[in-house]
Amino acid sequence: MDFANIIEERGFVHACSNTIELRKELEKGCTTAYIGYDATASSLHVGHLVNLMLLRWFQKCGHRPITLMGGGTTKVGDPSFRNAERPLLDDAAIAANIEKIKTVFRRFLDYDAGLGSDAIMANNSFWLDSLNYLGFLRDIGKHFSVNRMLSFDSVKDRLDTQKSLSFLEFNYMILQAYDFLELFRQHGCVLQMGGSDQWGNIVNGIDLVRRVHGQEVFAVTTPLLTDAAGNKIGKSNGKAVWLNPAQTSSFEFWQYWRNTPDDKVLQFLKLFTELPIRDCEALTRKDGKYLNAAKKTLADEVTAICHGHIAVKHVHDLRMDGVNAENLNVGATQTIRLGEGISILRLASELRPDASGKVLRRLITGGGVRIDGKIFDEPASEPPLEIGQTIFVSIGKQSRWSVEIV
Known part of the structure; x- marks a missing residue:
């Protein structure tokens, strides 16, 4: 399978740093890419699902994905397109969150198949926690221009609205760039992927690897998806829809996808399922004949990937018994x-x-x-x-x- 073609056809690509050269790199064989996840909660939510599916396709195409846990960067907090500083967590809370998030990753990726494409679970605290501040400023900080850092939208938006941006947060983009450098050194990682709000941070990493090692590495970002009200997906009535069934029950999770707005069904089928594109298009044909079935198929497929096929059967059994979101006597698992x-x-x-x-x-x-x-x-x-x-x-x-x- 051709990873570059698949993600283009299924709508995963918002931007790519150098499409032609990246395709050449992928054609060489098993390539390594990563996505970083800060441990700000004990589970990922459906807003993370685009990038999880991106990693899943990457591995299915014979490449090696790295899931990078932000054990170090979570202590700082990513300011990207946020109006206020994130609450800081202590080491114990971060470690507990990481252990729970790992169980989510294993539903999407294979870490232990004994293949060259086996996923790697990394944690940036292993290199960030032991950094020497003066040495880091001298060896790494010299490659960053404050003028350029101030020009990134994620920083400029905060400053333009006169919201406070702490020195701690301002350093986040340098630490994320350093992650790319370390993964390049340790695992030959040449591609970082993430949401479109991470473009500036990822480009910093590309520049750092080029300046330090003279090597071209790449970026792919995905679109940020919104619901009918224009809010980022991942929230339902202000409540996060978690991927861990211990926090959002399979019934609620299934129902969330069943209630997908009509105009989002085709896009979500392409992004969040592994159904062939022709099947996705057939289910969402213009006359709307199969739209209700398409929504149920979407809910079944996404729930099966995230919670398992038994969970889907259980949801169907509950629906057969006349249970709905209002009379189900459980919420979180x-x-x-x-x-x-x-x-x-x-x-x-x-x-x-x-x-x-x-x-x-x-x-x-x-x-x-x-x-x-x-x-x-x-x-x-x-x-x-x-x-x-x-x-x-x-x-x-x-x-x-x-x-x-x-």
């Missing part, structure tokens, strides 16, 4: 610690602490408890569960939960 094992009775009692043991035993033995649609009628039995697994539990006719095992 429940989490239960595995420990030495979980019996059906313990699972039921943690989900229904209001019910007595006697009532729960009667429900269980009567076939009223199901996990992923399968009946478990022995209170002491232990279902085969693994850490990181998400299961769907129903107790009785009305109570249903999405449960993450931790």
